[in-house]
Amino acid sequence: MVSTIHWTEARTTRSARWHSENATPPPGRVIVADDRFKADTAYRLACEGTALLWQGDYHNARQLLQAMRRRVERKSPRPGDDPLESFHLHRRARSHRARVLGRLLVLLEDGYALNLRRAPDVRQACVEAYGPPREPTAISLIELLGVLGAHQWRLKGxxxxxxxxxxxxxxxxxxxxxxxxxxxxxxxxxxxxxxxxxxxxxxxxxxxxxxxxxxxxxxxxxxxxxxxxxxxxxxxxxxxxxxxxxxxxxxxxxxxxxxxxxxxxxxxxxxxxxxxxxxxxxxxxxxxxxxxxxxxxxxxxxxxxxxxxxxxxxxxxxxxxxxxxxxxxxxxxxxxxxxxxxxxxxxxxxxxxxxxxxxxxxxxxxxxxxxxxxx
CATH class of the missing domain: 3.40.50.150 (Vaccinia Virus protein VP39)
Known part of the structure; x- marks a missing residue:
């Protein structure tokens, strides 16, 4: 079964295929976000479960992601009473960070095109990771950055x-x-x-x-x-x-x-x-x-x-x-x-x-x- 996300743009309801390598379910609420969005607002909405579909500048999206990461990491997990408890607290904190940061989304359109200002050409990296292009697909920005990093590892070795x-x-x-x-x-x-x-x-x-x-x-x-x-x-x-x-x-x-x-x-x-x-x-x-x-x-x-x-x-x-x-x-x-x-x-x-x-x-x-x- 193909999962989809839905959002409203210019008073029109739109949808796209949803993909997550971590099998994260599609977010129930998605709103459009751009360069006017403040990091505190983005972080609060992401913590509440709202996903932000980015339509602004690509490099600004990366800066926003870093700002959200800093806010997540301000609340470092307390040390456990023993190594096993510390491990579980560490894993829980990493899972929370992944959920919050994974709510900043981008849309890969026909042929895996990323149509954002100053965006790199991500098509080859996405073909390597996902196979032949399908219909427009929404993924998290943090997953896309992982795909791009893997492409560089593959090239350089x-x-x-x-x-x-x-x-x-x-x-x-x-x-x-x-x-x-x-x-x-x-x-x-x-x-x-x-x-x-x-x-x-x-x-x-x-x-x-x-x-x-x-x-x-x-x-x-x-x-x-x-x-x-x-x-x-x-x-x-x-x-x-x-x-x-x-x-x-x-x-x-x-x-x-x-x-x-x-x-x-x-x-x-x-x-x-x-x-x-x-x-x-x-x-x-x-x-x-x-x-x-x-x-x-x-x-x-x-x-x-x-x-x-x-x-x-x-x-x-x-x-x-x-x-x-x-x-x-x-x-x-x-x-x-x-x-x-x-x-x-x-x-x-x-x-x-x-x-x-x-x-x-x-x-x-x-x-x-x-x-x-x-x-």
Missing amino acids: VRVPALGARIHPHYGVFSPVRGEYVDLVAEAPLPAPAVRRTAFDLGTGTGVLAAVLARRGFERVTATDISPRALACARDNVRRLGLAARVEVAGPHLFPEGRADLIVCNPPWIPARPTSQLEHGVYDPDGGMLHGFLHGLASHLTPGGEGWLILSDLAEHLGLRTRWQLLTGIEAAGLRVVDKADTRPRHPRATDTADPLHAARGAEVTSLWRLAVVG
């Missing part, structure tokens, strides 16, 4: 030292900006030479780990994902890197058919519900992907093969998972730990003392767990 090349993320696919997990896979000891012909990369995303495995000498790598966007992104990157003859991208599923000498999985690290498309790369509801990997590993490994689990312990520091639960899950799946390599995060948030989750982030360790079948 992210340099991956382990590959000596760039990976080009697509919209809605988690970018490999946190390179420590890539380095773990690039440097971990490989299985015995007789057991390194085939590899699986589960939840491949951009395809970066599949490419690392191919560069490390595996003759055949199968990369899987459940996201159509990730599958298209991985195929694009495999082609760019000249690895299409050795890396097959398959899905949507977790495990492909057959067995492999090495099976690598870098699941989302936080067992909580994502609230946006991009957050699927960080949040794994109830640890579903982690459990799926562990319990399917033994039946997909060749004799003497290994499974590599790349996982941050941030969830442990936040009180969302314990080390005992992880080790118990490994044992229950008929697996044993061969070895473990650790690394510390290098991203700026790890040292940002203003981050409400700073204590947990500062203690975070990312590990590569080398797993083998018991017996």
Whole structure:
């Protein structure tokens, strides 16, 4: 069912298709806003649930969005009594901010044209994110800015030292900006030479780990994902890197058919519900992907093969998972730990003392767990 929004303009009721990557329902009340709108008024209306369809200058809309953001962030969440409560308060504050800022809307007209003064040409970025143009569509300005930012990432790419090349993320696919997990896979000891012909990369995303495995000498790598966007992104990157003859991208599923000498999985690290498309790369509801990997590993490994689990312990520091639960899950799946390599995060948030989750982030360790079948 196609959702629509309705508003009145020059005493005429108009409507447009509604789209939200976060599955936000269409706003019930929409009014037209332009350069005369004050930030305090916009913020108050957005908090009350009214959406503002912008028809003024594009750069003024961006300034208004920043002014609304500052007003939201004045009410920072109080620290929790423990890390778990702090996490939930932080998530609640982020959800509120997304709701309020998401009520400043723009209209993409025929062919994704953004007909605002001083507006950039957004058509190619929207085609990459949404596919072929449809009828006029209303989206939030903050979503459009995300689409434009993703377009720039896709054009420029992210340099991956382990590959000596760039990976080009697509919209809605988690970018490999946190390179420590890539380095773990690039440097971990490989299985015995007789057991390194085939590899699986589960939840491949951009395809970066599949490419690392191919560069490390595996003759055949199968990369899987459940996201159509990730599958298209991985195929694009495999082609760019000249690895299409050795890396097959398959899905949507977790495990492909057959067995492999090495099976690598870098699941989302936080067992909580994502609230946006991009957050699927960080949040794994109830640890579903982690459990799926562990319990399917033994039946997909060749004799003497290994499974590599790349996982941050941030969830442990936040009180969302314990080390005992992880080790118990490994044992229950008929697996044993061969070895473990650790690394510390290098991203700026790890040292940002203003981050409400700073204590947990500062203690975070990312590990590569080398797993083998018991017996």
